Each structure stands twice: as C-alpha cells, then as structure tokens.
Amino acid sequence: MDIEGKNVLVLGGAGLVGTAVCREMLALRPACLVLASRQKSRAQAAAEALRAESLAPVPRMIPVWGDVFIRAEWQTPAQGAHPRAAALKDPERRRRLIADVLDPLDEDIKRSSLLTRIIEGRAPGLDGTRAQVIIDCMNTATALSYQNVYESAQRLADLAKRGLADPEWTEELEILLAS
Incomplete structure (x- = not known):
C-alpha cells in the first residue's frame, strides 16, 4: 500500500x-x-x-x-464524568445509545x-x-464476542419498549445493551 x-x-x-x-x-x-x-x-x-x-x-x-462508540455531542459531559458513564446514567441518552448500536444505520447515526x-x-x-x-x-474484544448479542438484545429491548419488562431491571438491561 x-x-x-x-x-x-x-x-x-x-x-x-x-x-x-x-x-x-x-x-x-x-x-x-x-x-x-x-x-x-x-x-x-x-x-x-x-x-x-x-x-x-x-x-x-x-x-x-x-x-x-458514542455520539460526538456526548464527549464532554458535565462534572468531569466519563462520557460513556454519563450517557449510561441518562435514560434518554442510554436508549439513544442502544438504538445507535441496534437500529439500521441511518444518516442521523452516521452524522452524530x-x-x-x-x-x-x-x-x-x-x-x-x-x-x-x-x-x-x-x-x-469482549467476553460476549462470540455470542449472538444482537438478536438477544433486540428481543429484550422490544420487551422493555412494550412495557413487558420488570421496571426493576429495565435500567440495568439498558446499561448492559449499551455496553
């Protein structure tokens, strides 16, 4: 080359x-x-x-x-927290992060x-x-690299969206999906 x-x-x-x-x-x-x-x-x-x-x-x-692996506008969070940690603490950003990973790639995801x-x-x-x-x-590399994370994640995210998930574990599930 x-x-x-x-x-x-x-x-x-x-x-x-x-x-x-x-x-x-x-x-x-x-x-x-x-x-x-x-x-x-x-x-x-x-x-x-x-x-x-x-x-x-x-x-x-x-x-x-x-x-x-996160949006450009999330790179400088308030109070000096790590950008990914700050995004995971915010329910709206956490859901957007999951969508950025699991949804089909579109112009908004690419541009951001x-x-x-x-x-x-x-x-x-x-x-x-x-x-x-x-x-x-x-x-x-992750411990999950050889598992079908995408199929499992999509199924669990759909349950959470439809309100069929136990509210006790929804936040924890979203953090796992965003990791």
Missing part, C-alpha cells in the same frame, strides 16, 4: 500496538498522521513521544480523542458519530483533514 503523501488515521494510536503502527507509518512518510485515543492525555503524550523519538522529519501529526467525524475530518482539531488510510488498533 502506498502511504507516502496520504492522510493516515490510527485508531487506538496511543496504545502499545497503536504506537508501534504509528512508528511504522512515520517511516512511510504520510502527509498527516492522525493519532486517535479515548483519552486526551494519552493521545497528546503519544504524539509528543513519537515526535521526540523520530529521526526523520515528522509530518503533520494530530492527536484526537474521545469515545468513538464521533468515529465518522474523525474519518471525515470534522472532529475538533482536524480542520477538514479526511482520512485516506485507516488502521484500527483499538482493543474492542
């Missing part, structure tokens, strides 16, 4: 695998390296470390951060997605720098 002169996005770029991939990408001389991490401090620190250790001229390097905004260069700090090459180094 020809990387030279292209805009490269490394998702999970502040992790061990991500920084190793970023090092390799820098050697291939991209026009821009976008290093994405869930935490601002980790994204910035990884970008600084890569700049400091590079022997060759470093291209434009942009650290970006946030939880790519932080991941989409990063790819399209619409996230803060990117100034229109669209990703031309995307490398996923995020660790998204």
